Amino acid sequence: MPFQIMINGTSHSVDADGDTPLLWVLRDVLGMTGTKFGCGMALCGACTVHLDDTAVRSCITTIDSIGDSRITTIEAVGKTPAGKKIQDAWLAHEVPQCGYCQSGQIMSASALLASKPKPTDADIDEAMSGNICRCGTYVRIRDAIKQAAQSGG
Numbered sequence: 001m002p003f004q005i006m007i008n009g010t011s012h013s014v015d016a017d018g019d020t021p022l023l024w025v026l027r028d029v030l031g032m033t034g035t036k037f038g039c040g041m042a043l044c045g046a047c048t049v050h051l052d053d054t055a056v057r058s059c060i061t062t063i064d065s066i067g068d069s070r071i072t073t074i075e076a077v078g079k080t081p082a083g084k085k086i087q088d089a090w091l092a093h094e095v096p097q098c099g100y101c102q103s104g105q106i107m108s109a110s111a112l113l114a115s116k117p118k119p120t121d122a123d124i125d126e127a128m129s130g131n132i133c134r135c136g137t138y139v140r141i142r143d144a145i146k147q148a149a150q151s152g153g
Contacts, residue, residue, distance in 0.1 A: 006071060006077035014030065017063075021061060022062045035104075036101070039098050040062045050071065050077070052070055074106060083106070083110040085113060085151050089148040089151070090106060101131060112128070119145065
């Protein structure tokens, strides 16, 4: 069935079953591989994207549930003010090691900063709790979020 979806400011017509997860539409249909598959059960956060500026797990978000919502992926989050701050802080703190989880981490952190420009430690814990980093870079992730929150612009 054809669906019209808005991704990173561009309208895309995709032919997929309605129950197809957004993750597979992004990766397999549209070739946008920045969003990663981790667990397929919304437990790890690797597949996080923004749906109308809210962080969601694309592995369980079906294409028929999107409607007119705007989707932002890791490929475009750096064009948003919060995304740019997060990406700059990520580099400054050398957050990535293997890098596999980083797109999801950045998407969750960007959504947090967009909704709460000055997050508390509790806010950071809540927003990032669903994102797993097997390399254990959690301290650098927290430091990067705090730096991004303190940066101007």
